[in-house]
Amino acid sequence: MDVELLEIRQHLGRFPPFETLSDELLDEVASNVQVAYFKADTDILTLDQELHELCYIRSGAVEVYRRGGELYNRRGEGEIFGQFSLLRNNRVRYPVRAMEDSLIYFIPETVFQHLCQADDDFADFVELQRPRLESVVEEQKKNNDMMITRVRKLVTRYPLMVEASTTVQEAARQITDFQASAVLVLDDPGEEDNPRYTFRDSEERAWQLRGILTDSDFRTRVVAEGLSPETPVGEVVAGNVIAVQSDESVQEAMLVMLRYNIHHLPVMYRRRPVGIVHLSDIIRYETQSSLYLVSNIFHQPNAEGLARLAPDVSAAFVRMVEEGADSRMVGSALSTIGRSFTRRLLELGEERLGPPPVPYCFMAMGSMARNEQSIATDQDNALVLSDDFDPEQHDAYFLELAQFVSDGLDACGYPYCKGDIMATNPSWRQPLSVWKRYFTEWIEQPNPERLLHSSIFFDLDAVYGENVLVEQLQDLVAYQAARHPRFLAAMARNALNRTPPLGFFRTFVMEKDGKHNNSINLKRRGTAPMVDLIRVHALACGSSAQNSFDRLDDIDRTQLLAPGVSDRLRYALEFLSMSRIRHQVIDIQHDQTPDNNIEPENVSSSERHHLKDAFQALSHAQKFLKFRYPMPSRAK
Amino acid sequence: MLMRRRTQIPDWTSYLAHRAAAAQDPRLSRFFTAGAPAPETPIGEAPLVALDMETTGLDARRNSIVSIGLVPFTLGRIAVTERRYWIVRPRRTLNAESVTFHHITHADIANAPELGDILEDLLDALAGRLAVVHYRHIERPFLDVAVKARLGEGVVYPMIDTMSLEARIHRQSLVARFKRWIGRPPASIRLFDSRARYGLPPYQGHHALTDALATAELLQAQIAHHYSPETPVGTIWS
Numbered sequence: 001m002d003v004e005l006l007e008i009r010q011h012l013g014r015f016p017p018f019e020t021l022s023d024e025l026l027d028e029v030a031s032n033v034q035v036a037y038f039k040a041d042t043d044i045l046t047l048d049q050e051l052h053e054l055c056y057i058r059s060g061a062v063e064v065y066r067r068g069g070e071l072y073n074r075r076g077e078g079e080i081f082g083q084f085s086l087l088r089n090n091r092v093r094y095p096v097r098a099m100e101d102s103l104i105y106f107i108p109e110t111v112f113q114h115l116c117q118a119d120d121d122f123a124d125f126v127e128l129q130r131p132r133l134e135s136v137v138e139e140q141k142k143n144n145d146m147m148i149t150r151v152r153k154l155v156t157r158y159p160l161m162v163e164a165s166t167t168v169q170e171a172a173r174q175i176t177d178f179q180a181s182a183v184l185v186l187d188d189p190g191e192e193d194n195p196r197y198t199f200r201d202s203e204e205r206a207w208q209l210r211g212i213l214t215d216s217d218f219r220t221r222v223v224a225e226g227l228s229p230e231t232p233v234g235e236v237v238a239g240n241v242i243a244v245q246s247d248e249s250v251q252e253a254m255l256v257m258l259r260y261n262i263h264h265l266p267v268m269y270r271r272r273p274v275g276i277v278h279l280s281d282i283i284r285y286e287t288q289s290s291l292y293l294v295s296n297i298f299h300q301p302n303a304e305g306l307a308r309l310a311p312d313v314s315a316a317f318v319r320m321v322e323e324g325a326d327s328r329m330v331g332s333a334l335s336t337i338g339r340s341f342t343r344r345l346l347e348l349g350e351e352r353l354g355p356p357p358v359p360y361c362f363m364a365m366g367s368m369a370r371n372e373q374s375i376a377t378d379q380d381n382a383l384v385l386s387d388d389f390d391p392e393q394h395d396a397y398f399l400e401l402a403q404f405v406s407d408g409l410d411a412c413g414y415p416y417c418k419g420d421i422m423a424t425n426p427s428w429r430q431p432l433s434v435w436k437r438y439f440t441e442w443i444e445q446p447n448p449e450r451l452l453h454s455s456i457f458f459d460l461d462a463v464y465g466e467n468v469l470v471e472q473l474q475d476l477v478a479y480q481a482a483r484h485p486r487f488l489a490a491m492a493r494n495a496l497n498r499t500p501p502l503g504f505f506r507t508f509v510m511e512k513d514g515k516h517n518n519s520i521n522l523k524r525r526g527t528a529p530m531v532d533l534i535r536v537h538a539l540a541c542g543s544s545a546q547n548s549f550d551r552l553d554d555i556d557r558t559q560l561l562a563p564g565v566s567d568r569l570r571y572a573l574e575f576l577s578m579s580r581i582r583h584q585v586i587d588i589q590h591d592q593t594p595d596n597n598i599e600p601e602n603v604s605s606s607e608r609h610h611l612k613d614a615f616q617a618l619s620h621a622q623k624f625l626k627f628r629y630p631m632p633s634r635a636k
Numbered sequence: 637m638l639m640r641r642r643t644q645i646p647d648w649t650s651y652l653a654h655r656a657a658a659a660q661d662p663r664l665s666r667f668f669t670a671g672a673p674a675p676e677t678p679i680g681e682a683p684l685v686a687l688d689m690e691t692t693g694l695d696a697r698r699n700s701i702v703s704i705g706l707v708p709f710t711l712g713r714i715a716v717t718e719r720r721y722w723i724v725r726p727r728r729t730l731n732a733e734s735v736t737f738h739h740i741t742h743a744d745i746a747n748a749p750e751l752g753d754i755l756e757d758l759l760d761a762l763a764g765r766l767a768v769v770h771y772r773h774i775e776r777p778f779l780d781v782a783v784k785a786r787l788g789e790g791v792v793y794p795m796i797d798t799m800s801l802e803a804r805i806h807r808q809s810l811v812a813r814f815k816r817w818i819g820r821p822p823a824s825i826r827l828f829d830s831r832a833r834y835g836l837p838p839y840q841g842h843h844a845l846t847d848a849l850a851t852a853e854l855l856q857a858q859i860a861h862h863y864s865p866e867t868p869v870g871t872i873w874s
Contacts, residue, residue, distance in 0.1 A: 005849065006840070033717075034714055034715055034717070035716060036856065037834070039860035058837060059837040101835035
């Protein structure tokens with residue numbers, strides 16, 4: 001025990017990938033390290049040097065360079081380097097220099113190889129970025145609600161139970177008093193009874209669960225059969241009890257209900273009934289309350305009522321995330337909620353202003369159109385009017401309608417668009433033919449302003465009204481964009497404007513120019529550039545999908561990206577989106593306005609590593625974009 | 637810059653040769669024959685061994701060794717794998733004060749070997765390597781007294797003392813003397829404080845093995861900052 005070098009072991013044990021190692025493996029690492037001190041500005045690893053050790057920074061900080069001498073990364077206490085050389089050919093590809101006075105632990109290659117074999121997490125961590133990020137996203141999916149949540153979570157109260165000799169009338173009365181919709185029927189256990197459902201109550205009396213009598217049983221088995229109110233319930237319930245154990249998953253309970261076509265399911269703890277789950281409990285759970293919120297939205301009589309639902313949106317959001325929804329589930333639920341607010345406001349607007357003078361379609365752009373809405377989001381919308389539209393005659397109506405919707409959305413927590421991309425802006429309240437002209441101009445003669453519009457308007461979807469008006473625009477974009485390489489090249493350049501940060505270093509974010517930031521806007525530097533670049537590829541392959549993941553599916557059907565690339569993008573987008581979502585949940589839980597910023601000091605070391613990987617994947621993808629969509633020469 | 641002080645450097649080479657010839661005990665004879673690196677050996681090429689002892693007190697005549705830790709190293713690498721550590725049973729009983737200091741208790745010692753039993757291992761581990769200690773006035777006399785008591789002949793041999801190197805830089809340099817002259821307190825040259833000056837992490841002290849490791853790291857840092865791998869060992873040993 002005294003011989004163990006606790007200093008080394010304890011330090012290693014605090015940082016990934018060592019923090020999750022078993023004690024035996026950690027001992028093996030700690031007892032095999034070699035140590036060396038490097039003064040600031042001295043080389044630790046030089047290019048093409050032979051390397052047979054993994055390097056671990058015990059104190060200090062280092063800079064990692066590319067072959068060309070360009071700064072690649074900075075690493076600090078508890079971080080490793082040299083693993084790529086060990087995994088490839090034992091030659092140093094990324095030279096490393098001490099940035100501060102540093103103490104480095106060297107872990108022999110034999111130990112490193114053993115760790116890779118013995119511990120999958122370690123192997124994932126040190127291998128290429130892709131598998132590391134992939135395994136995290138898969139892990140988060142695995143933890144998803146339905147599969148792991150126990151059905152006991154849905155049980156809210158003790159079941160109503162009666163003896164078999166109770167009359168159906170008395171049972172009905174108790175159900176009514178209890179405000180229940182079913183009752184369990186108990187009897188003395190008999191000789192041949194299934195011991196699965198026998199139990200003793202608190203007075204040590206033995207009982208046998210005979211069956212369940214539901215509201216609808218009173219109709220079908222009592223009244224329709226013409227039974228007397230005096231009939232004992234024991235004669236009415238069927239013999240076979242279908243029940244689930246309280247520690248089974250919600251998913252399992254749902255499957256049982258589907259298999260037996262039943263709406264009520266007794267829940268047992270060992271052999272004792274502890275509750276009854278109704279199908280609606282499962283549906284409510286499955287939809288994580290957002291469906292209920294949506295139906296509530298459609299029942300509001302006025303805009304004020306809608307505004308009062310705003311807090312429910314963040315509550316539904318927090319719950320969804322806590323119960324393990326992935327970014328697609330969250331994005332689509334929030335978009336549905338946003339659309340529902342918009343639709344209800346349009347219905348209320350039409351009630352007030354009368355029917356529209358010409359057909360129209362209210363269109364959403366940006367994240368709502370992509371079904372990727374988040375909790376902190378502005379409104380982006382427009383009106384596509386029928387070509388019968390006559391401004392003189394009709395525009396007053398549509399302006400008023402647009403104003404009503406826009407004000408209403410603002411009151412519901414969707415602030416006005418800072419760029420004035422709203423139906424209240426006359427430019428964005430136009431007949432279909434004008435929209436077609438806009439879109440064609442943007443594609444055929446791109447300039448910076450038009451490109452900006454393209455990146456906003458080319459995520460578009462119908463929310464309410466004559467959907468066909470918006471569908472024609474979607475078709476136009478999908479058809480035209482792919483045929484205009486100059487437009488694609490310009491969009492690709494545009495998608496490179498926002499670059500991911502280089503990485504994390506201690507409590508700040510590294511920028512490409514070597515400067516650093518103490519907070520990072522995950523939308524501006526992560527999800528938005530990712531969405532931009534996926535859009536360019538999607539336009540190039542003629543996809544009319546709006547959702548980024550759907551677009552990646554469409555891109556997969558072509559040979560546009562090398563095998564595996566779209567998966568890498570999918571995992572990176574999912575990880576960036578979920579990080580953003582999780583930090584917004586934390587903001588809400590701390591009574592702060594959720595935003596898109598995260599501070600590196602609030603990021604756990606493993607999340608930090610995964611964010612680095614995701615940014616790296618984005619950066620690679622951006623480089624490819626420039627190469628894939630070159631600007632064609634003007635002389636043709 | 638460092639001020640080169642003309643201290644008289646002991647002629648360790650001839651002393652060791654003399655002892656090798658005169659030693660009666662085969663263990664000592666082997667130890668002295670292995671000798672120490674020649675004084676002109678560059679420190680970057682010298683085989684080194686960091687040595688630390690925990691003792692029951694500071695006086696070698698009245699107190700005893702309770703534990704010894706050593707870590708072989710070079711300027712390039714500290715070989716933690718080759719570390720050695722012994723707890724030994726002191727001749728005198730432990731007092732409560734020293735127990736709180738080094739955390740070695742009566743129970744640890746009850747079954748521990750006597751220093752005489754491990755002496756051969758210890759001398760073999762030190763042989764041929766230049767010992768590096770922090771404050772040689774503990775390790776050198778304790779080892780000398782303990783060996784003399786058991787083998788009839790003592791062991792004195794060259795050591796690099798990281799504390800005296802630190803003192804040369806922070807106590808005896810021109811800048812240090814100027815600072816003292818204007819009334820600034822002298823820099824602490826204790827192991828913990830010395831390490832902090834080189835950005836070395838704080839370790840839980842007073843375990844012979846951890847302190848030996850800490851001393852080896854400190855020497856690497858001192859050489860990196862104030863000397864060079866070409867510095868002859870003869871200019872820094874004492």
